[in-house]
Amino acid sequence: GLLVSYLANYISPEKSTYIAVFGLLYPYLLISNAFFIIYWTLQRHRYVLISLVGILIGFTFIPRLYQLKGNKITEENENTLKIVSYNVNLFGMYNATLYADSIFQYIEQQKPDIVCFQEHFQNKTHGYDKTIKQKIHTPYSYLFLQGKHRQLGLATFSTYPIVHSEKIQLPDTKANNATYSDIDFKGDTIRIYNIHFQSISLDVEDYLFTDQVTAAKVNLQTEDSKKSMYRILNKLKIGYKARNKQVKTIVEHIKTSPYPVVVCGDFNDPPWSYTYQQINNLLSDAFVKSGKGFGNTFFFNSRLSIRIDYIFYDNTIFDAFNFTVDKVNYSDHYPLHVVLKKRNLQTD
Structure with missing residues (x-):
């Protein structure tokens, strides 16, 4: 089972959505094999x-799941760039509580250079x-929003000038998209991708079932x-196929970039997935280089969470420090x- 999850x-x-779904079980298969080692x-x-x-064959996947100690930097200077990535869930617009002010206050406290x-x-x-x-003193922005009266989508804010920006049309989706913004970082241009890949589209009934x-x-x-x-499995399979096409579009776009690249986004896929691997082939995962703990970013319920949001970067241009997931x-x-x-x- 563990070996299949590596695939x-x-x-x-x-080629196989069943293997893709099996990849979701990796953490549990890893833990069960660790217990078997103790038992045997x-x-x-x-x-x-x-x-x-079985564990040794996939040893390189463990750092994607858990980090003991991340790289730290105590002082930010003219050579550093602080980036925040956040799926804000429409600021809670359709929930009982509107969290916009709380989110803005949180962002203000972080004092970032770039927000996606x-x-x-x-x-x-x-x-x-x-x-x-x-609030956060970012005079430059690029928003790609859809809808007439109620607009939703992707937003990139920057303290540095955005010299060029465009949307990237992703296949097999109407609601999910990607953008890039070329930012003038003190005379050097950096391309920031803001991505939201196909979601699983679970509804209230699905979440209730997973909670049970x-x-x-x-x-x-x-x-x-x-x-x-069966209903949830079918949604997972549809999502995997869509993200497979979408990540190919992004990979080809990244390969043609004339500038160093940073990728921020909600991938809706864990770190042991085909989607993750395609981006990881090109760039470095900031969590793996400078994170600590599990780094889970999305929670189904109080007992089940997973890492599906990422910041990737070009490690020939940057070093990563102080990667943090804030539990707000x-x-x-x-x-x-x-x-x-x-x-x-x-x-x-």
Whole structure:
């Protein structure tokens, strides 16, 4: 089982969505094999080698799950760039509580140079882009929003000039998209991608079922449970196929970039997925380089969370420090931020 979960990183969901779904089980398969190692060691049985070899084969995946200690930097200077990425869930517009003010206050406290919002929202009543610019002193922005009266989408804010920006049309989606903004960072140009890949589109009924499963309060053998599992599995398969096409679009775009690249976004995929692996082939995961702990960014419920939001960067240009996921409950995602320290940029 553990070996099959490794394949999710390398086999396209177009070829097998079942392997892609199996990849979701990686953390649990890893933990169960670790317990088997302890058990078989106590039993002095050679079966211990099976679990041990299984873990060693995929040893490089463990840092994607957990980090003991991240790289720290105590002083930010003219060569550092602080970036925040945050899926703000429409600022809670359709929830019982509106979290816009709390989110703005949080961002203001971070004093970032660049902010990337996914699921940004505004309408005639709430012109959040102006509020954000005033609060965090980011005079430059690029917003790609869809809708007439209620607009939602992606927003990038910067303390440095945005010299060029465009949207990137992703395939197999109407609601999810990507943008890039070329930022003049003290004479050097950096391309910031803001991405929101295809979501799983779970509804209230699905979340209720997952909550019952994680709390062991449901019989999985009943007909209703089987229908719920099939419904969720089908949504997962649709999402995997869509993200497979979308990440290919982004990868090709990144390869043509004339500037150093930073990618921020909600991938809706874990770090042991095909989507993650495609970006990781090109760039470095800021959590792996400078994070600490599990770094989970999205929570299904109080017992089940996962890392699906990322900041990637070009490690030939930057070093990453102080990667942090802040556990603030203003959205169904947690915000993440990192300090990138410039090495020696020489771009036109």
